[in-house]
Amino acid sequence: MATPTVSVGDFLSNTNRFQIIESTLREGEQFANAFFDREAKIKIATALSDFGVEYIELTSPAASPQSREDCEAICKLGLKNADNLYNVRCNMEDAKLACDTGVDGVDVVIGTSKQLREHSHGKDMDYIKKTALEVIAYIKSRGVEVRFSSEDSFRSDLVDLLDLYRAVDRAGVNRVGVADTVGCATPRQVYDLVRTLRGVVGCDIETHFHNDTMCAVANAHAALEAGATHIDTSVLGIGERNGITPLGGLLARMIVGSHDYVTSRYKLHKLLALEDLVADHVQINIPFNNPVTGFCAFSHKAGIHSKAILNSPSTYEIIDPADFGMSRYVHFASRLTGWNAIKSRVEQLGLTMTDDQIKEVTQKIKALADIRPLAVDDADAIIRSYHLELQS
Amino acid sequence: MATPTVSVGDFLSNTNRFQIIESTLREGEQFANAFFDREAKIKIATALSDFGVEYIELTSPAASPQSREDCEAICKLGLKNADNLYNVRCNMEDAKLACDTGVDGVDVVIGTSKQLREHSHGKDMDYIKKTALEVIAYIKSRGVEVRFSSEDSFRSDLVDLLDLYRAVDRAGVNRVGVADTVGCATPRQVYDLVRTLRGVVGCDIETHFHNDTMCAVANAHAALEAGATHIDTSVLGIGERNGITPLGGLLARMIVGSHDYVTSRYKLHKLLALEDLVADHVQINIPFNNPVTGFCAFSHKAGIHSKAILNSPSTYEIIDPADFGMSRYVHFASRLTGWNAIKSRVEQLGLTMTDDQIKEVTQKIKALADIRPLAVDDADAIIRSYHLELQS
Numbered sequence: 216m217a218t219p220t221v222s223v224g225d226f227l228s229n230t231n232r233f234q235i236i237e238s239t240l241r242e243g244e245q246f247a248n249a250f251f252d253r254e255a256k257i258k259i260a261t262a263l264s265d266f267g268v269e270y271i272e273l274t275s276p277a278a279s280p281q282s283r284e285d286c287e288a289i290c291k292l293g294l295k296n297a298d299n300l301y302n303v304r305c306n307m308e309d310a311k312l313a314c315d316t317g318v319d320g321v322d323v324v325i326g327t328s329k330q331l332r333e334h335s336h337g338k339d340m341d342y343i344k345k346t347a348l349e350v351i352a353y354i355k356s357r358g359v360e361v362r363f364s365s366e367d368s369f370r371s372d373l374v375d376l377l378d379l380y381r382a383v384d385r386a387g388v389n390r391v392g393v394a395d396t397v398g399c400a401t402p403r404q405v406y407d408l409v410r411t412l413r414g415v416v417g418c419d420i421e422t423h424f425h426n427d428t429m430c431a432v433a434n435a436h437a438a439l440e441a442g443a444t445h446i447d448t449s450v451l452g453i454g455e456r457n458g459i460t461p462l463g464g465l466l467a468r469m470i471v472g473s474h475d476y477v478t479s480r481y482k483l484h485k486l487l488a489l490e491d492l493v494a495d496h497v498q499i500n501i502p503f504n505n506p507v508t509g510f511c512a513f514s515h516k517a518g519i520h521s522k523a524i525l526n527s528p529s530t531y532e533i534i535d536p537a538d539f540g541m542s543r544y545v546h547f548a549s550r551l552t553g554w555n556a557i558k559s560r561v562e563q564l565g566l567t568m569t570d571d572q573i574k575e576v577t578q579k580i581k582a583l584a585d586i587r588p589l590a591v592d593d594a595d596a597i598i599r600s601y602h603l604e605l606q607s
Numbered sequence: 608m609a610t611p612t613v614s615v616g617d618f619l620s621n622t623n624r625f626q627i628i629e630s631t632l633r634e635g636e637q638f639a640n641a642f643f644d645r646e647a648k649i650k651i652a653t654a655l656s657d658f659g660v661e662y663i664e665l666t667s668p669a670a671s672p673q674s675r676e677d678c679e680a681i682c683k684l685g686l687k688n689a690d691n692l693y694n695v696r697c698n699m700e701d702a703k704l705a706c707d708t709g710v711d712g713v714d715v716v717i718g719t720s721k722q723l724r725e726h727s728h729g730k731d732m733d734y735i736k737k738t739a740l741e742v743i744a745y746i747k748s749r750g751v752e753v754r755f756s757s758e759d760s761f762r763s764d765l766v767d768l769l770d771l772y773r774a775v776d777r778a779g780v781n782r783v784g785v786a787d788t789v790g791c792a793t794p795r796q797v798y799d800l801v802r803t804l805r806g807v808v809g810c811d812i813e814t815h816f817h818n819d820t821m822c823a824v825a826n827a828h829a830a831l832e833a834g835a836t837h838i839d840t841s842v843l844g845i846g847e848r849n850g851i852t853p854l855g856g857l858l859a860r861m862i863v864g865s866h867d868y869v870t871s872r873y874k875l876h877k878l879l880a881l882e883d884l885v886a887d888h889v890q891i892n893i894p895f896n897n898p899v900t901g902f903c904a905f906s907h908k909a910g911i912h913s914k915a916i917l918n919s920p921s922t923y924e925i926i927d928p929a930d931f932g933m934s935r936y937v938h939f940a941s942r943l944t945g946w947n948a949i950k951s952r953v954e955q956l957g958l959t960m961t962d963d964q965i966k967e968v969t970q971k972i973k974a975l976a977d978i979r980p981l982a983v984d985d986a987d988a989i990i991r992s993y994h995l996e997l998q999s
Contacts, residue, residue, distance in 0.1 A: 247906040247938060248895075250976075281977035304911070330922045335915040367922075399863055399925040402794035402825050403832065427925055428860040429853075429898055433794050433825030440795065455912055455923070457896040457904045461821075468820040471791050502894030503640075504849040506821055512849045514639040519696070520847055523727040530722045530759075531847070533791040533819055546639060584642075585673035 227413060227442040231473040235481075236322075236421060237268040237462060239449040239493060240289075241302045244274050246453035248497040253285050255496050257292065259450075262489050264294035267481040268462070272322060272447070275303040276312050283316065290317045300362075305343070310350045313359075320360030322392065323350055327376060328367035331396075340375045344382055351386045362421060364392025369400040369408065377415050384416035390445060391416055395434060398427030398456070402437035413442035421445035424460050426452055431460040432468050439469075450493040451501065463490060467506035471533050484540035507534065513543040521545045522555035552581060557598070564595065566602050576601040619805060619834040623865040627873075628813060628839045629660040629854060631885060632681075633694045634846035636666050640889040641845060645677050647888050649684065651842075654881050656686035659873040660854070664714060664839070667695040668704050675708065682709045692754070697735070702742045705751075712752030714784065715742055719768060720759035723788075732767050736774055743778045754813060756784025761792040761800065769807050776808035782837060783808055787826060790819030790848070794829035805834035813837035816852050818844055823852040824860050842885040843893065855882060859898035863925050876932035899926065905935040913937045914947035944973060949990070956987065958994045968993040 240256055243249055251259065256273075263271050271294070276283035290299055298319035303309040305325035313321045325343055326335050338346075347363055354361040363383040365371055380391050393409060400408075405422070412420060422438040422445070424431040435446045452461030463486050470477040477483070487508050494501055503509055513536045515524045523530035524545055536543050545556050554570075554577040561568055561576075568576070579601060580594050632648055635641055643651065648665075655663050663686070668675035682691055690711035695701040697717035705713045717735055718727050730738075739755055746753040755775040757763055772783050785801060792800075797814070804812060814830040814837070816823040827838045844853030855878050862869040869875070879900050886893050895901055905928045907916045915922035916937055928935050937948050946962075946969040953960055953968075960968070971993060972986050 245909045245912070247903040247908060247936075279973055279977050330919065331915065334918040334922045335911065397923055397925040401828055401832075401860075401864075403798070403829065406795070426896065427898060427904070428863055429821070429824035429856040430828070430860065432821035436793055436822070437795065440793075452896055455908060456906060457898060457901050464821040468793075468822065471820055472793075499895045500892055502896065503891045504818065504844055504894065506819065506849060509849050511639040512819070514848060516639060516847060517637045519727065520637070523723065526726040527722065530726045531789055533789040544639075581671055585671050 225440065227410065228440045229442060229444055230436065230439045230469065231476040233439050233443075233469070234269040234445045235462070235465070236270040236272055236300065236445050236447045237263050237297070237449065238272040238302070238447050238459070239263065239453065241272040241274045242447065242454035242459055243449040243493070243497075245455045246458065246497060248499060249453060251496060253288055256285050256289060259493060259496070260289050260292065260294060260297075262485070262492055263450075264297040265482065266485050266489055268297050268448075270300050270320070270445075271297045272300045272302055273318075275301050275309060276316050277303060277309040283312070286318065287316050298360075300360075305346055305350055305363075307350060307353060310354055314354060314357040318359065320362065320389070321354050322362045322364065323347065323354070324364045324366050324392065324394070326367055326396075327365040327379065328370035329372075330370060331367050340379065344379055347379070347383055348386050351383055351388055355387055360389045362390040362392055363388045364394055364421065364423070366394050367396040368393045369395050369404060370397070373408075373411075377412070380412060381415050384418050388418055390419040390421045392421040392423060393438070393443070394423040395425055396423075398425030398431070400424065400434055401430060402433045405434045405437040406441045409438045409441035409443050419444040421447065423447040425454070425456065426458050426460065427456060431458075432464045435460045435465055436468050451490055451499070451505070453493065453497060453499075461506075462486075463508060464506045467534055470538065474538075478538060483538055486539055487541070507536075507539050507541065512536075513541060514546060515543065516546040516552075519553065522553050525555055525559050552577065552584070557594075560594070561598060564598060566598065568602065568605070572601075572605060617832065619802065620832045621834060621836055622828065622831045622861065623868040625831050625835075625861070626661040626837050627854070627857070628662040628664055628692065628837050629655050629689070629841065630664040630694075630839050630851070631655065631841040631845065631854075633664040633666045634839065634851055635841040635885070635889075637847045638845035638850065638889060640891060643888065645680055648677050648681060651885060651888070652681050652684065652686060652689075654877070654884055655842075656689040657874065658877050658881055660689050660840075662692050662712070662837075663689045664692045664694055665710075667693050667701060668708050669695060669701040675704070678710065679708045690752075692752075697738055697742055697755075699742060699745060702746055706746060706749040710751065712754065712781070713746050714754045714756065715739065715746070716756045716758050716784065716786070718759055718788075719757040719771065720762035721764075722762060723759050732771065736771055739771070739775055740778050743775060743780055747779055752781045754782040754784055755780045756786055756813065756815070758786050759788040760785045761787050761796060762789070765800075765803075769804070772804060772808050776810050780810055782811040782813045784813040784815060785830070785835070786815040787817055788815075790817035790823070792816065792826055793822060794825045797826045797829040798833045801830045801833035801835050811836040813839065815839040817846070817848065818850050818852065819848060823850075824856045827852045827857055828860050843882055843891070843897070845885065845889060845891075853898075854878075855900060856898045859926055862930060866930075870930060875930055878931055879933070899928075899931050899933065904928075905933060906938060907935065908938040908944075911945065914945050917947055917951050944969065944976070949986075952986070953990060956990060958990065960994065960997070964993075964997065
């Protein structure tokens with residue numbers, strides 16, 4: 216039913232063969248409201264693995280003694296579907312600690328923008344490259360998967376960045392990472408950087424997008440079009456500030472162009488329960504406008520929309536709610552309603568009326584809806600009372 | 608402080624000279640929870656005009672008698688900053704009714720995709736073109752501004768669409784509109800269609816993006832890069848299903864690349880009050896992760912982030928909260944905290960400690976935060992008690 220995302224064959228595009236690095240237990244732990252004890256971490260990790268994400272990223276064991284013990288406990292779960300990764304600072308001490316806990320892979324990260332080099336760690340690019348190569352060699356020597364990512368990639372010097380990525384690729388990393396740490400990147404910038412990088416490195420490319428300017432999902436899509444292979448997500452997008460690419464939002468985006476890939480790979484019917492689990496733990500409400508699971512994601516109200524949706528859902532829905540175990544709701548109790556929506560409701564109520572009668576009762580409902588908000592049972596009452604009049 | 612949005616001169620781009628068509632009182636009225644009585648409409652229209660949007664779009668006066676009277680009441684307000692527009696179906700009757708109410712401009716719309724032509728209005732492209740030209744000629748004869756938009760543009764036949772747009776441009780419309788009615792478009796598709804259209808018509812180009820796949824802000828940005836001139840928004844993005852490009856989200860995106868244009872044109876300090884006004888009327892909570900005004904938009908938690916933010920906010924903030932009258936919050940009461948955040952808090956509390964003492968109390972705070980969630984006053988209590996010990 217959808218327009219294909221890429222209508223002309225595009226050999227760079229990985230929109231139908233991407234993998235998810237789920238970071239609710241790392242990036243999400245940096246969310247203002249997050250406090251995950253071990254029980255919560257185990258529940259969330261298990262639910263993520265059941266959902267079908269390929270990787271689960273955890274807070275560095277170097278963050279605190281409790282973090283370290285939690286990491287070990289989660290690694291011992293032996294989750295069937297997902298591999299565990301740690302996100303660690305680019306230094307030997309953190310890398311050693313990570314490898315000692317039996318993790319599947321280590322995600323090394325260091326800031327490369329002028330802003331972070333000056334005000335965060337104070338190191339120059341030569342130092343960064345030298346340290347990165349040492350840390351990567353060590354992690355590889357331990358037989359552990361390794362990713363190297365720059366931080367704040369989109370405010371880093373392009374030439375320095377490509378030089379660094381080429382060096383770590385030659386050193387044999389499994390993935391390089393591109394991170395829009397401050398949420399400044401636009402889809403065209405993402406496409407350009409990832410496409411350029413695709414020509415420089417042979418390894419996989421992971422991408423990480425913050426959502427400060429609401430582009431995190433679009434940027435992830437643009438990255439895949441340009442040849443990225445892995446996308447970082449968190450449940451409901453929780454993370455530093457207003458977070459990163461949300462898992463549900465990414466899948467809403469990807470299912471439009473890659474329906475079969477997405478439905479075959481992820482247990483989409485479990486999305487709502489997964490979001491509820493995390494929302495409960497961090498004490499937030501699922502936003503009213505959340506993709507797929509928000510209360511109005513599949514609500515239709517204007518008369519012209521309702522009529523067409525009742526004829527054929529593809530008219531005003533690009534996502535089939537049934538793919539996610541959700542259902543649609545066609546509003547009829549409003550001044551914007553049309554008689555087709557009322558007709559559908561009359562049929563749901565098991566009443567029989569002619570089209571002219573339905574048009575007449577629609578006018579009655581619209582007249583009342585002009586004066587005050589109508590609840591569903593208000594409109595039902597009008598329909599029933601009108602139907603009763605018809606009988607007498 | 609930001610990387611420019613377009614780093615190489617781009618003659619098509621209107622990212623620093625766009626206008627806003629604010630549709631809270633049209634698209635927003637189609638939101639599941641919306642019921643705006645006249646008093647609410649007048650309050651919202653006045654607040655939007657004070658905020659500085661260039662146009663306010665209203666529900667068609669043909670929707671209901673009350674809608675018509677409300678339209679007339681709002682037109683009579685004579686709002687200083689914003690022009691009023693109606694969104695009407697493409698037929699002579701609706702156009703006449705609209706022109707009769709003293710509106711500044713009429714936005715004509717008709718579905719052009721196969722899906723909408725078959726299941727909504729049942730007309731073919733020849734009929735659409737003929738009717739559009741009649742309606743446009745009529746509205747122009749009344750001396751009223753006119754926009755012609757296709758609906759579901761991204762699932763319409765490209766050649767048919769360009770033929771239609773060329774015809775209405777030659778007929779002298781003020782703007783043509785491109786609408787992603789079902790929320791399927793990606794930024795690259797938007798860029799390509801708008802850039803192609805830019806070469807076909809001489810008039811302004813308005814764009815309208817639904818947010819089903821979370822690309823509505825990114826798509827608006829891509830449209831402006833490709834030469835679009837006007838963006839449709841609603842407050843908090845409310846509209847059919849999960850809505851359209853939100854006003855606040857668009858401005859968060861645009862201020863990154865076009866700081867001076869955005870700050871000179873819109874009263875950004877009034878954004879929060881405007882969102883509160885609309886959220887109250889439609890009974891929703893502002894999403895936790897809403898750009899700029901969400902409770903965590905400027906929250907910083909991880910130790911490495913907090914340290915850098917305290918040194919220089921540009922390290923982890925691409926938007927200056929002060930531009931919107933907001934302030935940042937650096938978390939320190941968590942296991943992810945660093946001693947730099949604690950140092951800042953110690954200073955806020957007016958206490959004196961050496962760096963070594965601060966590092967010691969940081970360890971105490973992290974130890975407790977490992978066991979249970981810490982409120983701000985918990986951490987403060989630890990700091991004060993440690994400070995007291997130092998004195999004795």
